Amino acid sequence: MLFNAIHSPYIKWVIDKMTIELIDRMLNGPGVWFGPKIQNDTSWIMHLNKDDINEIDSALFSVKEARLKIPFSAKDFCLPNLSKKIDKVVDFIKNDKGITIIRGLPREKYSDNDCELIYWGIGINIGNPVSQNSRGHLLGHVRDEGRSIDDPTARPYQTSSKMDFHCDLMPVDILGLFCSRAAQLGGESYVVSAETVHNVILEEKPEYLEALYQPYNIDWADEEPEGADPWYTMPMFSSVNGEITSRITSRRFIQMVTRHGKHLAASKVQIDAVEFAQKVSQRPELRLSMTLKEGDMQFLSNHRTLHARSAFEDKNTADQQRHLLRMWISLDDNKRRPLSPLLDERYSWVKKGGIPKKSKSV
Numbered sequence: 395m396l397f398n399a400i401h402s403p404y405i406k407w408v409i410d411k412m413t414i415e416l417i418d419r420m421l422n423g424p425g426v427w428f429g430p431k432i433q434n435d436t437s438w439i440m441h442l443n444k445d446d447i448n449e450i451d452s453a454l455f456s457v458k459e460a461r462l463k464i465p466f467s468a469k470d471f472c473l474p475n476l477s478k479k480i481d482k483v484v485d486f487i488k489n490d491k492g493i494t495i496i497r498g499l500p501r502e503k504y505s506d507n508d509c510e511l512i513y514w515g516i517g518i519n520i521g522n523p524v525s526q527n528s529r530g531h532l533l534g535h536v537r538d539e540g541r542s543i544d545d546p547t548a549r550p551y552q553t554s555s556k557m558d559f560h561c562d563l564m565p566v567d568i569l570g571l572f573c574s575r576a577a578q579l580g581g582e583s584y585v586v587s588a589e590t591v592h593n594v595i596l597e598e599k600p601e602y603l604e605a606l607y608q609p610y611n612i613d614w615a616d617e618e619p620e621g622a623d624p625w626y627t628m629p630m631f632s633s634v635n636g637e638i639t640s641r642i643t644s645r646r647f648i649q650m651v652t653r654h655g656k657h658l659a660a661s662k663v664q665i666d667a668v669e670f671a672q673k674v675s676q677r678p679e680l681r682l683s684m685t686l687k688e689g690d691m692q693f694l695s696n697h698r699t700l701h702a703r704s705a706f707e708d709k710n711t712a713d714q715q716r717h718l719l720r721m722w723i724s725l726d727d728n729k730r731r732p733l734s735p736l737l738d739e740r741y742s743w744v745k746k747g748g749i750p751k752k753s754k755s756v
Contacts, residue, residue, distance in 0.1 A: 415633045415734070416607050420596065424490045425589045425698050429682030438491050440483060442476075442498035449476045450499070450512055457511055464514045465523070465532055471515030480519050483693065487568060488731050492695035493585055493682070501689030506574060513572040513719050516691060521723040524566060524748030528617045532748075534720035536571065559586060559675035559700040560644040563617065564722060564748060565741050567730055569694045569701070572719040573686035584702040585682045585694060586675045588640035592631060594674045595667075602667035606630040609736075610668075611658040612643055613651040619743070619750045625651045625658060630668065632734035639697045639733055642671055675700055686718070696722075697731055722748060 432438065442450075453471045462470055473480070483494045496516070504512065514533055517523050526534045562569055571583075595603045609627045618624050630642050645668055651658045660668075675681065681702075686692060694701055724730075724744050733741060743749070 416604065417592070417631075417633045417636065417638055418596065418600070418603075420593050421589045421638065423589075425492055425587060426593060427491055427587050427590060429586065429680055430678070432491065433682060438486070438493050439495045439497055440479060442496065446476045446479070447498070447500070449473050450515070453515055454504075454508060454512055457515065464510065466514070466518070468515075468518045471511075471518060473515070473519055477519050480516070484520055484568070484725065484729060487693060487695045488725075488729070492587065492698035494693045495684070495686075496691040496693070497687070497689070499689035499691070501574070509572065509574050510719060513570075513691065513721070517570055517721045517723055520568060520570070520693070521725040521729070523721045523723050524564070524744055525751060526564075526720065526722050527749055528752040530749075530751030532721070534722075536718035536720050537716060556705040557703040558644040558646075559584070559642065559672055559702040561588075561641050561696050561700060562722065563615075563647075564696075564744055565639075565641060565733065565737050566696050566722040566744050566748070567725040568723040569696050570721040570723055571686065571692045573688050573690045573692075574719055575715065575717040576686065576688055582704040583684050583686055583692065584704070585684075586680050586700050588642065588698050588700050589638060590680055591642075591671060591674050591700065592638055592640070594680070595671060598674075599667075599670055601663070602670050603631070605661070605663045605667035606642075606671065607632065608664060610643070610648055610660055610664060611651045613647045613654070615647060615650075617749050620752065624654050626740065628740055629736055630671070632736045634732050634734040637732070639731070639737065640700060641737070642668070642675075642700050645669070645672065675702070693723075695731070697733070 450473070453473055456472070457466060457470060460470070468477075483496070486494055499512070501509070510533060514523070523532045525532060592603070595606070607629050609629050611625050611627050614622075614624050614626060616624065618626075628641050628643075630640065632639050632641070648660055648665070648668060684692075
C-alpha cells in the first residue's frame with residue numbers, strides 16, 4: 395500500500411529501493427503476545443535434563459582435549475540429541491513467540507573459559523555467529539567497561555545504563571545472551587513482541603505507524619566499515635508477504651546522526667513515532683520481564699522482538715561483576731525469515747560476516 399511517505403523528501407530513496415508495503419491491518423498469530431500473560435508460560439523455556447548436560451560435558455571434553463579455540467565448528471561440538479532440540483528452538487524463535495530461554499546449565503560447575511566454549515558450542519549448533527563490533531568479536535562480552543552513555547562512540551552494552559527497547563545494530567536473525575555472572579542489583583531483561591507493538595500503534599496512532607515505515611538515517615556509532623558513510627538508512631518497520639520485520643533502533647542512534655549533518659535529521663513525526671513506540675514497549679501490560687540466572691541462555695528473534703535492560707550496579711571486585719556473553723547469529727537461507735528487499739543492503743553485511751574488524755577500534 396502506498397501512503398503519504400512517497401510525497402516526502404524521501405521519495406527518491408523509496409522509489410530506488412522498492413515501493414513500501416504498509417501493513418494496515420491487525421496482526422495475529424503466536425508472535426502477538428503480552429508479557430504478563432506468558433510470564434509463567436513454560437512453552438518458551440527449554441530445560442536441560444541430565445542427558446543434555448552429559449552431551450554438553452562430552453562435547454566440552456572433546457574440545458578441550460583437542461585444544462581447540464573459538465571459533466571452532468559445530469562438528470567439533472557434537473550434540474547428537476540436544477541438537478534436535480536446538481533445531482526446535484530455532485523454529486520456535488522464527489515461527490512462534492520469537493524468544494527462548496535455555497535453562498538448567500549448572501554454572502557453578504564450570505570455569506569462565508568452559509562457559510565460553512559451551513556457549514559457543516550451543517550457538518554454532520544454532521547458526522553462524524558474526525562479528526558484533528569493529529573489534530571483530532564473534533563472542534562478545536556485555537559488561538560495564540566504565541564508558542558513558544553520552545559518548546557517541548560507546549555502545550550501550552558497554553555501560554551500566556538502562557537501555558531503550560530496540561533491535562540490535564545489524565539485522566542478524568537471532569540474538570543470544572549467556573549469563574555468566576549476574577549484577578549485584580538491577581540489569582533486569584525486558585522483551586516485547588514487535589508485532590504486538592505494531593498492533594497497538596496501528597490502533598492508537600496510525601499516523602505514527604506510517605512514519606515508522608519511512609526511511610530513517612541512523613548513526614553507525616563509529617562502527618561503519620572502512621570507506622563507508624558513518625550512517626545508514628533504514629525503516630523501523632518493513633514487510634514482505636504480509637509479515638512485518640522490526641528494526642526499531644535506540645533513540646540515541648537516530649538523534650546523534652546529526653553530528654554528520656543536520657540534513658540527516660529525522661522529521662518531527664518520525665521522532666514522535668519512535669518516542670511513541672518506546673512508550674508502548676515500556677507498558678507493563680506488554681513487556682515480559684526476567685532476571686537471567688547464572689547459566690541461562692536467552693535467544694531472541696532480532697526481527698520479531700524488541701529488548702531492553704534496566705540499569706545495574708556491580709560488586710566492587712572485577713571477578714564478581716555482571717558479565718554476559720553475547721552472540722549475533724545468522725541462519726542459513728533455508729531457515730531464515732524472509733526480509734523485505736528494503737533490508738537487503740543491510741543484511742548483505744551480515745552475510746559478509748557482520749561488522750568488519752578495523753585496524754584501530756574503540
